[in-house]
Amino acid sequence: EIMMTQSPATLSVSPGERATLSCRASQRVDSKLAWYQQTPGQPPRLLIYDASTRATGVPARFSGSGSGTEFTLTISSLQSEDFAVYYCQQYKTWPYTFGQGTKLEIK
């Protein structure tokens, strides 16, 4: 099983600033990596797939990068609705696995 490790666990950033979230895989997953956003009481929402492709309707301020074992989600200018929990997920091999999440909070 591929372990996904996200850092930091909590990130405090001011609105309008840039946020950078990290995800590391225990084995190479090529670009088979997705990012999800979850707000309280809601299911996760797909933001990024194939490491860098934005899902339909996702604002351009969200961008993903990386391949192999190291990945980054960047939010260029934080809006109020962006404060949430973010998860990475690999779909290179079964079983599909998720990171433990990064909580993005208002500074």
Add this chain to the structure above:
Amino acid sequence: QVQLQESGPGLVKPSQTLSLTCNVSGGSINNGDDYWSWIRQTPGKGLEWIGYIYYTGSTFYNPSLKSRATISLHTSKNQFSLSLNSMTAADTAVYYCVRGPTSSIEAFDIWGQGTLVTVSS
């Protein structure tokens, strides 16, 4: 637009079997483009993929469930279901039915709202 909605009991007794159903609307479950998954979320273990089913009926499960899970298709009703036996408190979670992977997006692109299942006597 495809939408998914879970239904089932909110409370299950230890050792019993959980049965959940996912109703799919806005598209057919019986197509060769999509797999249909179950994912659960707990405060302790986070998000855990349970398994998926394809329109042919082929399935794959997370080995962590130790063969307790069964996913089935009900094409006449445009539904799929999850059965999880020998429930324990550790199975208390929010259960999501999810579309994915698909032929174009290998991630999980459409999620149901989720249903909380509590295991308690």
